Amino acid sequence: MDTLCSRMLLFLGLAPFMTLAATPPPTHQFTLENGLQVLVREDHRAPLVTSQLWFKVGPADEAPGQTGLSHVLEHMLFKGSSKTCADEASRILESIGAEESAFTYADATSYQQTLAPRYLGVVFELMADLMSTAHLHADDLSTEMAVIREERHLRTDDNVNAAVLEHFSALAHFANSYRTPVIGWMHDLQQVDAGELRHWYESRYAPGNAVLVIVGDVTLAQVQPLAERYFGVLAKRSVPLLPSPVELKVPGERQLTLHREVPAAQLLMAFNVPGLATAKDPRTVHALRLINAILGGANGARLQQKLMFTDRVFNRIDTVYNQMTRGDSLLLLTAELADPPLTDLAGAQARVWAQIDALRTTPPSLEELERARTQLIAQQVYASDSIQQQARQLASYPTIGLPWRLLDDDAETLAKVTPEQIRDAAALWLTRERLGVAHVHKAAANE
Known part of the structure; x- marks a missing residue:
C-alpha cells in the first residue's frame, strides 16, 4: 500500500508538467x-x-x-x-x-x-x-x-x-x-x-x-x-558538407595525470556515448539522460547523496550529458575531493565505480526513475517561461540535422523509458573501454 501511494504521489507531481509539456504554442x-x-x-x-x-x-x-x-x-x-x-x-x-x-x-x-x-x-x-x-x-x-x-x-x-x-x-x-x-x-x-x-x-x-x-x-x-x-534576396550558395564528429567504436581506457594549483585534488571521468543525432536507437539517448539525472545531474542524485552527504568523499560531484550534438557526446563527471584534503584519487574513483556498477546491474526503482523523469520534464517546462530559451531549444534541433518537433515530443518520449532500459544502457555505455579519466593532484605553488 505504501508503494502504491508513493507511486500515486509521484504521478500527481508529474502530471502538471506532462500537461504543460503536451500543449506547445x-x-x-x-x-x-x-x-x-x-x-x-x-x-x-x-x-x-x-x-x-x-x-x-x-x-x-x-x-x-x-x-x-x-x-x-x-x-x-x-x-x-x-x-x-x-x-x-x-x-x-x-x-x-x-x-x-x-x-x-x-x-x-x-x-x-x-x-x-x-x-x-x-x-x-x-x-x-x-x-x-x-x-x-x-x-x-x-x-x-x-x-x-x-x-x-x-x-x-x-x-x-x-x-x-x-x-x-x-x-x-x-x-x-x-x-x-x-x-x-x-x-x-x-x-x-x-x-x-x-x-x-x-x-x-x-x-x-x-x-x-x-x-x-x-x-x-x-x-x-x-x-x-x-533574407529572401540573399543569393543561394553551395552548403559545405557538415562532418559528424563520431568517436571510435571502442576508444579504450585512457588516463591523464595532472599536477595543478587546484584547491583540492580533482577527479574527472568521461564516457564516450552517442548524441541524439548519432544514436542508432533514440531510446538509448533518453535512457542516458535519465542515467545522468539519477547518478549526479539532478537534486538528490545517487553520487551526491552517497559520496558527498553520507560518506563525505567529495566536496563537490556533478555529472552532465549533452545529447544535442551533431556527433557523439560524453557523459562527464567532475568532482573535488573533500576537506580536509584527501589525496587517494584511485580510491575515490573506485567509490564512484561502485555506484555506476550498481546501476549497470540493477534497474532503478520506479520511484527513483519517476523522480529523475520529473526533474527533466520540469526543466523543459521552466525553460518555456523564457522566449530566449524556447528559441535556443527549437534551434538546437535543425542545427544538428534533426526535426524541431522532437522538442514537443520530449516529455512523451521520456515517459516511455523503463527501468530495465536504464540498466541496459548503463551496462552498454558506462564501461572502462569507453572511459577517459583525469587525476588532478594539488601542486605546490612553486611546482
Whole structure:
C-alpha cells in the first residue's frame, strides 16, 4: 500500500508538467528559396520577440592549424558591412531597445536579439546585411585578435579549472573534432589572417547553412513577409558538407595525470556515448539522460547523496550529458575531493565505480526513475517561461540535422523509458573501454 501511494504521489507531481509539456504554442516552419530555414513560435504572453540566427559552423568543423576561426568570425561580424560602419549595427540595436548577444558552440554560431515586435524588420535587415556583406578588414582583425588572445588568457590559461577541463576534453574526445576548444588553441590564434577568415565566412555563412528562429508576440503572417523581404534576396550558395564528429567504436581506457594549483585534488571521468543525432536507437539517448539525472545531474542524485552527504568523499560531484550534438557526446563527471584534503584519487574513483556498477546491474526503482523523469520534464517546462530559451531549444534541433518537433515530443518520449532500459544502457555505455579519466593532484605553488 505504501508503494502504491508513493507511486500515486509521484504521478500527481508529474502530471502538471506532462500537461504543460503536451500543449506547445503554435509553431510554423518554412524555407526560403535560397535555403534559409525559418521557425516561428507564437508566444503572446508579453509584447516581446526574440530573433536568433544560427549558422551550422563551430570548432567541430575547424581543421588543425585553423582552430578558433568560428569564434573569431563571431567577434568580427559587427566590424562593418555594406550598410554599417564598425559597431554601428550594435548601436542601432541599442537605440531601439534591443538586447543582443552572440555565442559560439561546438556545432554552431548564434546571433540573438530580443526586442519589441515592431522593430523585427530592423533586426532582419541588419543581420541579412552582416551575413552577406561583412567587411572583415585586416586592420580590424589585428586589433580584435589581441582581444581574443587576452580572452583566452583570462578564461582558460589563467583559470585552473577551465585549463584542466580543456586538457581533459582533448583526451576524452579521443578521435573526433570536439577536442578542439571553442576559442581555439593559442598557437593558432597567433596566426589567423584575413584571407582565412574571409574564406570561412563566405563558405559557412550561406543561407542554406543557417536557421532563423523567431519566438514571441508575433504571427506567421507578420514574420514571413519580413523574412522574404530581407533574407529572401540573399543569393543561394553551395552548403559545405557538415562532418559528424563520431568517436571510435571502442576508444579504450585512457588516463591523464595532472599536477595543478587546484584547491583540492580533482577527479574527472568521461564516457564516450552517442548524441541524439548519432544514436542508432533514440531510446538509448533518453535512457542516458535519465542515467545522468539519477547518478549526479539532478537534486538528490545517487553520487551526491552517497559520496558527498553520507560518506563525505567529495566536496563537490556533478555529472552532465549533452545529447544535442551533431556527433557523439560524453557523459562527464567532475568532482573535488573533500576537506580536509584527501589525496587517494584511485580510491575515490573506485567509490564512484561502485555506484555506476550498481546501476549497470540493477534497474532503478520506479520511484527513483519517476523522480529523475520529473526533474527533466520540469526543466523543459521552466525553460518555456523564457522566449530566449524556447528559441535556443527549437534551434538546437535543425542545427544538428534533426526535426524541431522532437522538442514537443520530449516529455512523451521520456515517459516511455523503463527501468530495465536504464540498466541496459548503463551496462552498454558506462564501461572502462569507453572511459577517459583525469587525476588532478594539488601542486605546490612553486611546482
